[in-house]
Amino acid sequence: MRRLFRWGFGIFRRSLQLRYVAITIVLSGIALIAVGGFLSYSIGSGLYTTRQQQILGESERAVIDVQNTFSASGAADEVSLQTLMNSVVPDLESNISNSNRRVALLRSPGQSGAISLQSPISSSLDPAVIPDDLRTAVRASTGHLVYRPISLPVDGQEHPGMVVGAQVQVPVAGAYELYLVYDLQSEQTTLDFVQGTLVFGGLVLIPLIGAVSLFVTGRIVRPVKVAAAVSEELADGNLTRRLPQTGEDVISSLARSFNRMAESMQTQIDELSRLSEMQQRFVSDVSHELRTPMTTIKLAGELIFNSRETMDPTAKRSAELLQNQIERFESLLGDLLEMSRYDAGAVNAEFDVQDLNGVVGMAIAGVEPLAQTRETEVQIEIPSGPVEVEMDSRRIDRVVRNLLANAIEHGEGKPIVVRVAQNNSSVAVSVTDSGVGMTEEQLEHVFDRFWRADPSRKRTSGGTGLGLAISLEDAHLHGGWLEVSSKSGEGTTFRLTLPKRRGIMVALSPLALGEPDWPRGVQR
Amino acid sequence: MTRHILVVEDDRSLSETVCLMLTAQGYRVTACYNGLSALEAFKKLSPDLILLDIQIPEPNGIEVCREIRQTSGVPIVMVTAKSESEDVIAGLNVGADDYVSKPFNQSELLARIAARLRDKPEGAAASGTLTIGPLTLDVEGHEVRRGTERLSLTPLEFNLLLTLASQPSKVFSREDLLEKVWGYHYKADTRLVNVHVQRLRSKIEDDPEDPQIVTTIRGIGYRAGSPAADQA
Numbered sequence: 001m002r003r004l005f006r007w008g009f010g011i012f013r014r015s016l017q018l019r020y021v022a023i024t025i026v027l028s029g030i031a032l033i034a035v036g037g038f039l040s041y042s043i044g045s046g047l048y049t050t051r052q053q054q055i056l057g058e059s060e061r062a063v064i065d066v067q068n069t070f071s072a073s074g075a076a077d078e079v080s081l082q083t084l085m086n087s088v089v090p091d092l093e094s095n096i097s098n099s100n101r102r103v104a105l106l107r108s109p110g111q112s113g114a115i116s117l118q119s120p121i122s123s124s125l126d127p128a129v130i131p132d133d134l135r136t137a138v139r140a141s142t143g144h145l146v147y148r149p150i151s152l153p154v155d156g157q158e159h160p161g162m163v164v165g166a167q168v169q170v171p172v173a174g175a176y177e178l179y180l181v182y183d184l185q186s187e188q189t190t191l192d193f194v195q196g197t198l199v200f201g202g203l204v205l206i207p208l209i210g211a212v213s214l215f216v217t218g219r220i221v222r223p224v225k226v227a228a229a230v231s232e233e234l235a236d237g238n239l240t241r242r243l244p245q246t247g248e249d250v251i252s253s254l255a256r257s258f259n260r261m262a263e264s265m266q267t268q269i270d271e272l273s274r275l276s277e278m279q280q281r282f283v284s285d286v287s288h289e290l291r292t293p294m295t296t297i298k299l300a301g302e303l304i305f306n307s308r309e310t311m312d313p314t315a316k317r318s319a320e321l322l323q324n325q326i327e328r329f330e331s332l333l334g335d336l337l338e339m340s341r342y343d344a345g346a347v348n349a350e351f352d353v354q355d356l357n358g359v360v361g362m363a364i365a366g367v368e369p370l371a372q373t374r375e376t377e378v379q380i381e382i383p384s385g386p387v388e389v390e391m392d393s394r395r396i397d398r399v400v401r402n403l404l405a406n407a408i409e410h411g412e413g414k415p416i417v418v419r420v421a422q423n424n425s426s427v428a429v430s431v432t433d434s435g436v437g438m439t440e441e442q443l444e445h446v447f448d449r450f451w452r453a454d455p456s457r458k459r460t461s462g463g464t465g466l467g468l469a470i471s472l473e474d475a476h477l478h479g480g481w482l483e484v485s486s487k488s489g490e491g492t493t494f495r496l497t498l499p500k501r502r503g504i505m506v507a508l509s510p511l512a513l514g515e516p517d518w519p520r521g522v523q524r
Numbered sequence: 525m526t527r528h529i530l531v532v533e534d535d536r537s538l539s540e541t542v543c544l545m546l547t548a549q550g551y552r553v554t555a556c557y558n559g560l561s562a563l564e565a566f567k568k569l570s571p572d573l574i575l576l577d578i579q580i581p582e583p584n585g586i587e588v589c590r591e592i593r594q595t596s597g598v599p600i601v602m603v604t605a606k607s608e609s610e611d612v613i614a615g616l617n618v619g620a621d622d623y624v625s626k627p628f629n630q631s632e633l634l635a636r637i638a639a640r641l642r643d644k645p646e647g648a649a650a651s652g653t654l655t656i657g658p659l660t661l662d663v664e665g666h667e668v669r670r671g672t673e674r675l676s677l678t679p680l681e682f683n684l685l686l687t688l689a690s691q692p693s694k695v696f697s698r699e700d701l702l703e704k705v706w707g708y709h710y711k712a713d714t715r716l717v718n719v720h721v722q723r724l725r726s727k728i729e730d731d732p733e734d735p736q737i738v739t740t741i742r743g744i745g746y747r748a749g750s751p752a753a754d755q756a
Contacts, residue, residue: 291605291626296538299545302630330627350714394711 017214017221024213029206036198043194047187052147052162058101059145059164059180062092066105066178070170081172082117089120092180102181104130108139108167111174122181126153130163130179138165138177152183159185223251227258239266284340290333301326328464335466339449342473349392349477351502356387356396356427360420363400367408371416376408382420389427390501391478399471399482403431403494406467410492411435421510426480426499428511434491438484443521446484447472471496480506484521485514493518527641528552530571532562532588533603534580542575545630546637559583563591566598573640575633576620577603578611586614593619597678599640603628616719621680622706623713639707645683656689656748657737659728668728680705681724688738688748697745721746 012018066088075081085105092103102125107117121127129150137146145166152161164180226243233241242262243255301323308319341347364378371378400418407416411433419430438446445451450465468482475482480498493514499506513520529551533539536557543553554569556562558581566574574592578585589600602615602623612623624636644663654661660669666682668675677685687704688696696704698714706716721740725732738746 288605292535292538294627296535296541298627298629299538299541299633303541303545303548333627 016224017217020217021210021213024217025206025210028209029202032202032205036202040191040195040198044191047191048184051182051184051187055162055164055180055182056145056147059147059166062180063145063166063168063178066092067168070168073171076172078117078172081170085117085170086120089122093122101183104179104181105168106130106135106177106179107173108175108177117173119176124154125181129153129161129181130165134163134165135177138167138179139175141167143167150181152181154183154185159183160188220251223255227254230258234262234265239269280340280343283336284344287333287337287340291337294330294333298326298330332464332466335464335470338470339466339473342470342477347473347477349395351390351392353388353390354393356389356391356420356422356429356498357382358386359391359393359397360400360418360429363397363404364418366397366401367404370405371408374408374411375413376411377415378404379415379417381417383422387420387422387427388500389422389498391498392474395474395477396496396498399474399496400429400431402467402471403429403496406494407431407433407435407492414491419511422500423508423510425504426497426506426508426510428495428497428509430493430495430511430513432491432493432514437488437490437492438486439488440519443484443486443519446521447482479503481509483509483513485518486521487515487518490515490518526550526552527572528554528569529637530554530556530562530565530569530574532556532559532574532580532585533577534558535577542633545633549634551637559585559588562588566592566596571598573599573601573637575601575603575637578615579605586611586618589615589620590618593678597676597681599679601636601640612713613715613719616716619678619723621678621720622716635707640680642707645687645704654686654689656685656692659685659689659737661686661689670728675727677724677727680720681727684720684724685728685738685748688746692748695741695744695747700745717746 102122104121147164152159245255305323308316412435414434417432486492497509602620698717702708
């Protein structure tokens with residue numbers, strides 16, 4: 001039940017059209033009730049007033065007739081008087097056109113003299129329906145009519161009715177009260193019919209209004225739905241999609257504006273991607289063009305370097321410097337090429353299932369000379385068994401080497417901890433130093449190309465400035481993560497997490513990322 | 525005996541530097557600067573090895589390599605500026621034995637040349653004849669015969685077959701073969717092995733699609749002899 005309710009509410013919340021139809025139905029329902037109520041009230045009171053005027057007119061004539069009959073009769077004995085009185089009631093009962101009225105001629109109480117005349121009363125009238133307060137009012141009145149609406153029991157049903165009373169002076173007998181009781185059932189029937197018609201009309205009108213508003217809102221919502229679908233397609237990269245634009249109304253003007261916006265977006269995106277492509281091709285071309293002269297320089301440099309022992313000290317030192325810088329230049333060119341391969345999406349990776357411990361061990365051995373010159377101890381915490389993972393081991397070796405070189409360079413000679421761990425689906429390597437650390441501002445830029453934590457810092461390991469950018473691409477190539485966490489003055493942790501097999505989503509890294517209170521870098 | 529190397533490279537400076545370096549190492553060197561003169565020089569001089577840049581004018585290195593392979597199995601080492609591109613595969617497919625990518629250094633180039641000029645692969649039988657399936661290998665004569673028919677293999681293909689045939693029960697990984705046949709002592713491009721095994725099969729197998737002599741062991745590498753023959 002609750003689910004059904006939630007489902008219904010969900011549809012209501014999602015469908016603009018349904019919401020507007022519902023609002024229209026509720027509002028027009030309220031208006032119909034108000035109008036219907038007013039109509040029914042004014043028809044009812046109109047009917048009542050008209051009938052009342054008619055009743056009062058008839059009653060007045062009846063009272064005058066009766067009074068005249070009594071006054072003119074000259075009856076003096078009780079028998080003739082009784083006969084006269086008994087004839088008055090049937091006369092009054094039949095003497096009108098549209099409805100039967102009931103009559104009662106009652107003697108006012110509290111008069112002197114014992115009169116044994118019977119009060120004539122219509123057979124269908126129970127005198128108890130005549131309220132006592134009306135009788136009091138009649139006795140207090142002098143000549144004019146007094147009336148009151150009453151509820152009239154007829155054949156076990158309560159009919160609306162009206163009773164009109166007046167004083168009549170009967171010769172010999174004294175003061176009598178004449179009551180005329182009218183049945184208003186026919187008016188009530190008319191009113192019931194009118195009200196029934198109004199309710200029926202309303203019940204028919206509300207679904208009709210609903211249908212009309214459904215149709216109208218449908219006409220308005222449809223272009224909006226189309227626009228939403230087209231926007232979705234545009235967002236998905238289908239930049240050539242447009243809205244159909246016909247006519248001059250506000251919807252077409254929306255379509256035109258929308259299309260113009262899409263047009264300008266497409267132009268901008270095309271332009272940007274063209275520029276970016278040009279830039280990437282430029283970097284790639286330059287890098288490739290540099291390779292041939294680079295080869296010549298390298299070979300010639302080596303020839304010179306190898307014969308440095310025969311040179312004078314100045315030339316010899318120059319040869320050594322030249323050799324050093326050629327190597328640096330070469331690694332920069334290599335990184336540039338690798339970066340441009342990633343930019344161009346032209347990376348060939350060779351995936352193999354291998355032991356991560358072995359790759360990490362090789363990487364540590366590779367940076368051993370650097371660690372020794374910086375007198376830095378590298379501590380290892382790795383599982384005893386093999387940690388098998390499907391990877392391009394050349395790239396992962398490069399990533400770990402790069403992280404180690406960075407840690408040694410920024411670790412201020414304090415020990416560096418390398419950890420390896422695995423869980424069901426993923427493996428991780430983390431490299432933690434206890435060196436200078438980074439500020440949060442520096443953390444944001446650590447994966448940027450050619451960014452350096454401290455430009456003035458003396459560079460000893462000769463990094464190219466592209467190392468972490470390439471490492472990040474390497475991690476992404478494996479469907480993994482490369483994350484950083486660091487606190488200024490305490491140290492830095494880099495953590496590489498890889499899925500055990502290609503295509504697996506990494507959900508949770510098996511290793512912690514630095515200390516809990518260290519800020520984390522955000523990858524963009 | 526001085527080995528003769530034909531250096532085909534259109535960049536004059538690089539060509540001269542390479543020639544200087546090779547000469548210093550005791551090789552005899554001839555330099556060519558385009559494809560046409562390379563083909564002429566090859567016919568006239570019959571060098572022991574060709575160092576062939578792929579991106580040379582008229583005709584390019586790929587065409588030159590294909591042309592030479594029509595008549596000769598001379599070791600060809602390609603020089604490429606784009607190791608990741610299709611160039612490498614194209615070059616290997618037309619019969620280049622190995623490649624170096626720019627920028628290479630002296631020891632790299634010398635190692636590649638030395639490996640290609642070496643007589644026999646590491647660890648292979650030094651003499652005598654070997655039988656593998658229907659083939660007979662004459663180790664000293666560098667000859668392979670099927671019955672009486674002499675098959676024409678390049679020295680590299682011969683070395684590849686010889687390495688596999690020397691230990692018929694052993695499965696060689698691609699890395700093993702790269703080390704023994706190509707002389708790489710570190711992880712190298714396994715495409716070299718794949719392409720040359722295909723080329724070898726097309727020469728020695730009855731049906732290269734269903735090889736019986738050099739068989740693939742999935743996920744590991746290659747070995748000589750079919751799995752069925754092994755069980756018998």
